[in-house]
Amino acid sequence: MLRFGILSTAKIGRELVVPAIQDAENCVITAIASRDLAKARAMADRFSVPHAFGSYEDMLASDVIDAVYIPLPTSQHVEWSIKAADAGKHVLCEKPIALNAGEIAALIEARDRNKVLISEAYMVTYSPVWRKVRALLAEGAIGRLRHVQGAFTYYNRDPGNMRNVPALGGGGLPDIGVYPTITTRFVTGKEALRVQATTDRDPEFGTDIYSSVRADFGDFELSFYVSTQLAQRQVMVFHGDKGFIEVKSPFNADRYGAEELELTNQSHSESQLFRFQDARQYKREAEAFTRAARGENEEIVTLESSVNNQKLIDAIYRASEKDGWEAV
Numbered sequence: 001m002l003r004f005g006i007l008s009t010a011k012i013g014r015e016l017v018v019p020a021i022q023d024a025e026n027c028v029i030t031a032i033a034s035r036d037l038a039k040a041r042a043m044a045d046r047f048s049v050p051h052a053f054g055s056y057e058d059m060l061a062s063d064v065i066d067a068v069y070i071p072l073p074t075s076q077h078v079e080w081s082i083k084a085a086d087a088g089k090h091v092l093c094e095k096p097i098a099l100n101a102g103e104i105a106a107l108i109e110a111r112d113r114n115k116v117l118i119s120e121a122y123m124v125t126y127s128p129v130w131r132k133v134r135a136l137l138a139e140g141a142i143g144r145l146r147h148v149q150g151a152f153t154y155y156n157r158d159p160g161n162m163r164n165v166p167a168l169g170g171g172g173l174p175d176i177g178v179y180p181t182i183t184t185r186f187v188t189g190k191e192a193l194r195v196q197a198t199t200d201r202d203p204e205f206g207t208d209i210y211s212s213v214r215a216d217f218g219d220f221e222l223s224f225y226v227s228t229q230l231a232q233r234q235v236m237v238f239h240g241d242k243g244f245i246e247v248k249s250p251f252n253a254d255r256y257g258a259e260e261l262e263l264t265n266q267s268h269s270e271s272q273l274f275r276f277q278d279a280r281q282y283k284r285e286a287e288a289f290t291r292a293a294r295g296e297n298e299e300i301v302t303l304e305s306s307v308n309n310q311k312l313i314d315a316i317y318r319a320s321e322k323d324g325w326e327a328v
Contacts (some may be wrong), residue, residue: 002290005031005065007080008054013071017121020282021069028289033059033212056080062085067293069121070094073162074169078103083116085110090293091118094288095182096174097303101310106156108303117293120306124179124251125186125299126284128276129259133238133245134187141263143242145188150180150224150236152251157202162226163168164205171207172228173199173313179251180216181222183236183311185305190217191311192328199320202229213316232256242266246301253279279292 002250006013006029029049034040037054041258046053048170053059060068060083067090069174070080078098081091085107097120098104111118124130137145150206154176163175185191200210209229215222234257236250243265248255259276291298318327 002027002090002293003030003066004092004286005033005041005051005053005059005062005066005068006026006046007033007059007068007070007084008072009034009039010071012267013069014043014046016282017069017071017286018043019282021286022047023280024283024286024290030064031059031062036144041096048322052212055232056083058187060084060089065089066218067092067117067289073165074099074174075167078107081107082110085114085116085118087278088114089118090116090289092121092289093118094096094121096120096169096178096310096313097306098310099174100314101307102309104307105289108307111303117289117300118303119289119292120301120303121285122178122182122186122301123182123281123285125301126288127279127281128284129247129250129253129261129274129279130183130186131300132276133183136245136263137187137238140183140242141241142238143266145238145240147220147239148180148184148188148222148224149234149239150184150222150250151226151233152179152224153175153227153230153233155231156228159205164202164207166206170205171209172226173208173211173227173316176251176315177211177213177224177226180213180222180226180236180308182309183250184215184217184222184302185309185312187238188217190219191308192217192222192315194325194327195312195315195317195319196325197319199317209318211316211320213319215312215316277325 031051033053040052070093253259
């Protein structure tokens with residue numbers, strides 16, 4: 001069993017990732033660390049985790065863990081991923097793993113120097129829903145793909161939430177804009193060449209709260225919008241000359257609806273609905289990461305892929321400051 005330590009008591013860890021790791025078949029949580037020992041102990045007791053640490057450094061120095069999961073604010077991801085790697089621990093770090101693509105070079109160096117695994121936690125790439133979309137596109141189920149359309153929105157104006165704090169890496173694009181980009185890249189195997197975009201910022205927080213994006217992938221286009229101040233919505237549609245695929249709740253199926261996709265033919269005379277009961281993408285992510293950390297042949301999100309996804313987000317920010325196309 002790969003032994004995980006959790007670096008902080010953040011909400012996403014408590015509610016989603018920690019239960020998934022505890023339910024996984026090949027890994028387990030053996031330690032929780034917080035800058036407040038009482039918080040670490042409370043979370044450890046909640047999940048029957050044997051060890052609690054009152055500092056991140058103490059947990060990384062211990063021999064009770066083999067890997068860490070990092071759900072810290074984005075601004076701290078690179079720092080603590082490198083510290084964990086230098087301590088000889090494998091790293092599963094929440095997305096986005098860095099504030100910009102240039103920062104990821106240091107992570108690659110740390111990975112290679114310490115011969116450990118560092119991976120950005122895009123749970124969607126382990127979901128059977130997205131594996132099915134990739135398979136349908138590969139077999140030509142919708143013919144020639146010409147356009148991908150997406151949306152991801154929620155409403156959050158809590159000034160204490162890290163998503164609304166620029167210094168912590170907050171903003172709509174780093175929080176949710178990364179999902180239409182990573183999933184499109186994952187299922188097509190293609191990279192964006194150039195982008196156009198408009199972005200609005202909150203006058204109080206300074207974070208980006210709405211972006212409308214057009215990305216040119218050469219053979220097809222991706223258009224999507226994201227917002228942190230609109231009613232909740234998620235959708236992704238892949239449109240070809242022979243049909244289209246609609247992913248109904250593409251990113252957070254447990255909160256936005258059923259885990260399913262629909263394949264419709266050119267004339268709307270036929271459609272197929274594919275349902276995935278309890279896809280448990282966080283559990284699949286932990287198990288795949290563990291197999292890769294053991295040296296098994298497993299598809300995971302590599303840092304090289306993370307660079308390309310972050311380059312696209314960086315280009316969207318630049319494109320938002322100008323008229324016309326911006327190279328990725």
